[in-house]
Amino acid sequence: MKKRYLGSALLLAGVGLLLTSCSSTTIPEKATAVHNFDKNKYLGKWYEIARLDFKFEKGLDNTTAEYSLKDDGMIKVDNKGYNVKKDKWSESIGKAKFVGDDKVAMLKVSFFGPFYAGYNVIAIDADYKYALVAGESLKYLWILSRETTIPENIKVSYLKKAEEIGFITSDLIWVKHDK
Numbered sequence: 001m002k003k004r005y006l007g008s009a010l011l012l013a014g015v016g017l018l019l020t021s022c023s024s025t026t027i028p029e030k031a032t033a034v035h036n037f038d039k040n041k042y043l044g045k046w047y048e049i050a051r052l053d054f055k056f057e058k059g060l061d062n063t064t065a066e067y068s069l070k071d072d073g074m075i076k077v078d079n080k081g082y083n084v085k086k087d088k089w090s091e092s093i094g095k096a097k098f099v100g101d102d103k104v105a106m107l108k109v110s111f112f113g114p115f116y117a118g119y120n121v122i123a124i125d126a127d128y129k130y131a132l133v134a135g136e137s138l139k140y141l142w143i144l145s146r147e148t149t150i151p152e153n154i155k156v157s158y159l160k161k162a163e164e165i166g167f168i169t170s171d172l173i174w175v176k177h178d179k
Helices: 002-022 152-165
Strands: 044-053 060-069 074-085 088-097 107-110 117-124 130-132 141-145 171-175
Touching: 074 107, 117 152, 130 152, 141 152
Parallel strands: none
Antiparallel strands: 044 060, 044 141, 044 171, 060 074, 074 088, 088 107, 107 117, 117 130, 130 141
8 A cells, every 4th residue: 555655656756857847947047037027017919020930930920929917817928920831820828927026027938738938038128118038048039029120229239138148149030020
């Protein structure tokens, strides 16, 4: 009887470790999440201006992210984009929550059950019109705007910051917004 409980406990511990390792919430080494972050100002629609491409957004243009507060305090994430090859819209709905204090823009986001990835706002203007967002590693970077364009001085500033952290900005995909 004791062996069965011990085996179950070990199995549960192993599953817990697996989920923890698959639920990364880290930030790139040289990056710092924005402090004195106002989540309510961040809510709403953002246009993706540029990104480091990855499999879930490959082939998408006209990409947007819309954030809204859920009843349970988590943030609903509604990502949309137009798949040029398939000639149709694609949508993915997920959830995000703060890793710690909600005044620090370090979140984790999930689109697949218990699996989370880092989502870190590393630069934002005072009016919350433009944001630079890093994932958990140097493979994930987004430049966001409340409009389909971004002023050149903000773009240059964000690119410089990303390069100082170690991102390869020449690999950025500049997103078209024509639909």
